[in-house]
Amino acid sequence: MLFLNFFLKFSLFFLLICLSSEAEARLLPFLSQDTYRVRIEGEMAPDIKNLLLAVSETYALKDRPIATPEMLRRRAANDIAPMTRALRSEGFYKSEISSEMRTRGEIPEIIFHVKTGPAYLINEILIISEDTEPSVQHLPKPKDLNLVPGTRARAPEILKGVDLLKNFFRERGTATPEVTLKTPVVRHSQKTVDLHYTYKSEPISLFGDLSVEGTRRVKPLYVENRIPWRKGELFRASHLNRFRSQLMQDGLFAIVDIHHPPLPDEDLFLPVHVNLIERSPRTIKAGVFHEPDTGTGIKVDWEHRNLRGMGERLNQSFTFAERKKESKTEYRIPDFMDKRQSLRLSGWVGEEESQAYKSEEGAFGARIFRQLCPLWSASTGVQYRLSRTTQQDETKTFGLISFPQELIRDQRNSILNPTKGMRVFWRVEPLRDTLDTDVWFLKLATGMSVHFPLIAEEKLIFSMRGSLGSIIGESNLSVPADERFYAGGGGSIRGYSYKSIGPEEKGTVVGGRSMVETGGELRWRMENNFGLVAFLDGGQVFTSSELQLEDEFYWGAGLGLRYYTDFAPFRLDVAFPLNRRSQDDSFQIYISIGQAF
Structure with a gap:
């Protein structure tokens, strides 16, 4: 009886080994591979092909081995939907995509057969105000959105039109305009797309009082001297950008945060708040260099960027090289x-x-x-x-x-x-x-x-x-x-x-x-x-x-x-x-x- 139990267990163990060996033999072409290949076939521009590869999970995971052919086929099939959406974003609304797996060679290969279909073109661009009485002197036009009828209806450019339309109004007095892109109307019979933007540009704002926080070594007058607008002037976003750039260019501040409330007060004044974090005003640099002009040398540079609180800059540099020796001092008063x-x-x-x-x-x-x-x-x-x-x-x-x-x-x-x-x-x-x-x-x-x-x-x-x-x-x-x-x-x-x-x-x-x-x-x-x-x-x-x-x-x-x-x-x-x-x-x-x- 003991011998019979041992024989049955041994036979079952041997059978399991045989079955697992057969399964391993079937999976060996996949388990032994370090990678598989992905290819896209079809007539299209290189940037379109690169976009399809960018949204493909099959391509992104091609360096990871996969267990079975069925799992690889399923992975490729799951890519068809995002690829279709990617083509729609580029103006191809009647694309056809299929996937195929080939295992004849040593390395499995996934092939996506792509027919982009015709490109749909922008037909009509509507920009409609939701204001009761539009107060902008110059109403926006399609060219302000960098969109041209007759060109391919690309989603990135269409969506960018929302930001450009906001910038249009932020340059004309509206601090926080509301811009909406309605669902585009796709006309398959004409292979065109109609675009519909709506905006609300009220109320108009005027620059109000400026408050500054964070100045310790820098005098507030230094900040005030760089304000590119006057109180009561029509709000323009480019003035804020210019203000930020001027405060950053002298290296006195590590962070310049400029913000304002979404709406002006009852007198249409929009206050502006500036939060600053100052940098250390002193810097010392030293280095060794070699160049054909002057030979091998060393250079030491010391700088104080805010000597008296108004951004006065004192710089002292020393250069000692084989063919050049110099000591230079410069004092800058802004x-x-x-x-x-x-x-x-x-x-x-x-x-x-x-x-x-x-x-x-x-x-x-x-x-x-x-x-x-x-x-x-x-x-x-x-x-x-x-x-x-x-x-x-x-x-x-x-x-x-x-x-x-x-x-x-x-x-x-x-x-x-x-x-x-x-x-x-x-x-x-x-x-x-x-x-x-x-x-x-x-x-x-x-x-x-x-x-x-x-x-x-x-x-x-x-x-x-x-x-x-x-x-x-x-x-x-x-x-x-x-x-x-x-x-x-x-x-x-x-x-x-x-x-x-x-x-x-x-x-x-x-x-x-x-x-x-x-x-x-x-x-x-x-x-x-x-x-x-x-x-x-x-x-x-x-x-x-x-x-x-x-x-x-x-x-x-x-x-x-x-x-x-x-x-x-x-x-x-x-x-x-x-x-x-x-x-x-x-x-x-x-x-x-x-x-x-």
């Missing part, structure tokens, strides 16, 4: 005689050595900067610089007094990482030597940089720049060597040594009285905050004041790597001289913060 103006007092001493010359200098100056309007700014000032330069074993001393003037138009969206917009400058600086009153000259310069996004989301940017310069009034060698034009280096023609391009005498670069430079970059920002750049720089320096454009240009080309941070991109460029001379290295490496231009 709101100087006018809230649109600032005064900057500066002084520095240092020495510099390049292939062209060696110089020692000390200088001080004062400049007034004025913001003429959001895009235009100007500056004027006076400067005195005492310098001693050595070139071709000849040393000269100059005491130059100058009056620099500059006009700038800047519509870039960022200073350190622009992706669109343009910057243009014009600079005029008359100079006179106080040690030799017969020496005077006029230095002129102008330049422009432009940035174009080539694809959506500003992932691919084409940037180009150009600059011109001319010196009038003295012969070439009568102009101080460190005031003449040179080219080459990280901020000029990459691939050539710093100030190594220009007219030569006895094998030494002596600089010139006019110059031209140009450059272009193709910037591709990838995932994970990395980016690649291809660039081409070119230019030439001439002895005379007039440009000699028939002369051969020097060209440099190369590739760059960018790592993007919230502050600015870190830049690493490798450049090669295309017109290489015997004294030129085969390549140059540049490391810096911010884009080249």
